[in-house]
Amino acid sequence: MSEATRAIEAVWRIESARLIAGLARMVRDVGLAEDLAQDALVAALEKWPAAGVPENPGAWLMATAKNRAIDRMRREKTYERKREEIARDTGVLFAMERSDFEAAADDEIGDDLLALIFTCCHPLLSREARVALTLRLLGGLTTAEIARAFLASEATTAQRLVRAKRALREAKVPFEVPRGAELDERLPSVLEVIYLIFNEGYAASGGEEWVRRDLCEEALRLGRVLAELAPGQPEAHGLIALLEIQASRLNARRGAGGEPVLLLDQDRGRWDPLLIVRGLRALERAEELPGPMGPYGLQAAIAACHARALRAEETDWVRIAALYDVLAQVQPSAVVELNRAVAVGMVFGPEAGLAVLDEIAEEKALAGYHLLPSVRGDLLARMGRDEEAADEFKRAADLASNQRERELLLRRAEGDG
Amino acid sequence: MRFMMFMYPEIEEKDWNPSAEAVEAMSRYNEELRKAGMLLGLDGLQPPSEGGVVGFDGAGKATVTDGPFAEAKEVVGGYWLIQARSKEEALEWASRCPGERCRIEVRRVFEMEDFPEDVQAAVEENFGG
Numbered sequence: 001m002s003e004a005t006r007a008i009e010a011v012w013r014i015e016s017a018r019l020i021a022g023l024a025r026m027v028r029d030v031g032l033a034e035d036l037a038q039d040a041l042v043a044a045l046e047k048w049p050a051a052g053v054p055e056n057p058g059a060w061l062m063a064t065a066k067n068r069a070i071d072r073m074r075r076e077k078t079y080e081r082k083r084e085e086i087a088r089d090t091g092v093l094f095a096m097e098r099s100d101f102e103a104a105a106d107d108e109i110g111d112d113l114l115a116l117i118f119t120c121c122h123p124l125l126s127r128e129a130r131v132a133l134t135l136r137l138l139g140g141l142t143t144a145e146i147a148r149a150f151l152a153s154e155a156t157t158a159q160r161l162v163r164a165k166r167a168l169r170e171a172k173v174p175f176e177v178p179r180g181a182e183l184d185e186r187l188p189s190v191l192e193v194i195y196l197i198f199n200e201g202y203a204a205s206g207g208e209e210w211v212r213r214d215l216c217e218e219a220l221r222l223g224r225v226l227a228e229l230a231p232g233q234p235e236a237h238g239l240i241a242l243l244e245i246q247a248s249r250l251n252a253r254r255g256a257g258g259e260p261v262l263l264l265d266q267d268r269g270r271w272d273p274l275l276i277v278r279g280l281r282a283l284e285r286a287e288e289l290p291g292p293m294g295p296y297g298l299q300a301a302i303a304a305c306h307a308r309a310l311r312a313e314e315t316d317w318v319r320i321a322a323l324y325d326v327l328a329q330v331q332p333s334a335v336v337e338l339n340r341a342v343a344v345g346m347v348f349g350p351e352a353g354l355a356v357l358d359e360i361a362e363e364k365a366l367a368g369y370h371l372l373p374s375v376r377g378d379l380l381a382r383m384g385r386d387e388e389a390a391d392e393f394k395r396a397a398d399l400a401s402n403q404r405e406r407e408l409l410l411r412r413a414e415g416d417g
Numbered sequence: 418m419r420f421m422m423f424m425y426p427e428i429e430e431k432d433w434n435p436s437a438e439a440v441e442a443m444s445r446y447n448e449e450l451r452k453a454g455m456l457l458g459l460d461g462l463q464p465p466s467e468g469g470v471v472g473f474d475g476a477g478k479a480t481v482t483d484g485p486f487a488e489a490k491e492v493v494g495g496y497w498l499i500q501a502r503s504k505e506e507a508l509e510w511a512s513r514c515p516g517e518r519c520r521i522e523v524r525r526v527f528e529m530e531d532f533p534e535d536v537q538a539a540v541e542e543n544f545g546g
């Protein structure tokens with residue numbers, strides 16, 4: 001790739017989301033908006049290498065995309081067309097002539113971007129489709145990059161994107177930011193998509209390391225953008241707080257052999273203090289807003305308890321146990337109960353922790369999850385029930401997918417470590 | 418990836434304090450970086466006379482030199498720490514800065530995995546656990 005092409009690509013990554021959002025407001029169709037934006041990119045790739053990047057590349061791309069739109073419609077009009085389509089296009093042309101991208105106020109651009117986020121994360125789309133569309137239209141990733149990130153083939157990913165855009169068009173999903181009760185209903189889907197992107201990068205399984213780090217960073221970027229665009233939503237701040245704090249541990253969560261290192265065993269000197277500070281600040285913003293804390297805010301508050309402890313022994317387990325109690329009510333799940341058992345075991349002793357675990361022993365969601373017997377073994381060992389503990393650690397070792405982790409658990413089964 | 422953008426103003430120390438208009442333009446730029454989710458941190462720096470320099474000779478001996486300094490050509494006036502997806506993107510952001518008579522140097526920050534394994538191990542041994 002030439003230097004000029006790389007520079008254009010950089011401009012594209014910065015401008016594409018705003019460009020597509022502005023165009024979608026005019027043409028009311030994110031798929032068409034993306035096509036028009038792509039046309040403008042192709043024009044830039046033709047013109048800029050010789051002429052140089054213009055002073056205001058965003059405005060140049062928008063003007064070019066608008067001209068392409070008008071050309072397209074004029075060309076299509078030579079064919080016989082349904083009357084309603086012509087009526088729609090006339091309205092679009094009218095809107096285009098009136099709208100002036102350069103004069104658009106900051107909040108207008110922000111509104112368009114937010115509408116684009118909500119449209120990409122629309123609940124009528126599958127999770128996979130929402131994630132792919134968000135990375136494509138808001139992150140400016142290519143189809144190949146999205147495919148690589150999710151270990152899917154390029155053809156499958158391309159199909160998924162095409163289908164998602166068609167589904168939005170056919171359902172005539174309005175391009176707008178939902179208000180009131182509808183906003184409350186649809187925000188969780190947006191938060192979930194950003195969280196899924198982050199987790200895809202954060203999870204210890206498969207894939208190239210740099211791709212995973214890029215995904216985490218993109219999720220962080222999207223989370224920050226969302227928190228700026230929707231500053232009154234406590235969960236938007238809660239989510240970014242959680243992600244910043246989790247990302248602060250990126251360098252510490254794997255050992256020299258690539259095995260996952262549990263939170264309490266991590267070298268805290270390798271946690272990123274900058275991201276911790278950012279996470280704590282975002283958490284403060286979430287807590288300052290009226291209303292009860294949501295699941296992301298609560299998880300961020302728990303993560304913050306760990307982040308504030310300079311050494312594992314200084315962890316405020318009482319507060320963590322209390323937060324898990326609330327989280328278990330707001331968003332009950334077997335995994336939350338498992339974590340609550342750990343916290344309760346730390347505060348009230350292993351017997352109390354074991355009592356929590358007994359409640360979820362038969363949970364289907366945890367079947368095959370190695371951390372369930374591993375936590376159980378840990379609690380039993382603390383109670384001096386070594387034989388039972390050894391059985392649990394062996395069971396956990398059988399279930400663990402990572403070789404190093406398996407070895408670690410087997411060592412514990414032998415009473416070591 | 419993270420990049421540091423160092424701003425080198427080409428001005429005399431007596432002109433160090435920027436005008437209200439310059440500050441306003443810069444605030445708009447910073448806001449744009451923040452809204453794009455790219456900004457991790459930033460600071461404007463006081464003139465060199467408010468600081469000092471510690472130099473080290475070949476034997477590692479430190480010598481402190483207090484400000485003000487007679488010749489100060491390459492003086493950092495402030496910095497941004499940003500997250501970007503490529504060097505080109507960081508350079509594009511830097512070129513959007515409303516600067517006048519200044520230079521911005523863009524430098525990529527070392528990440529742990531950029532270091533060879535023996536360096537990573539040294540970090541782990543000396544500062545770990």
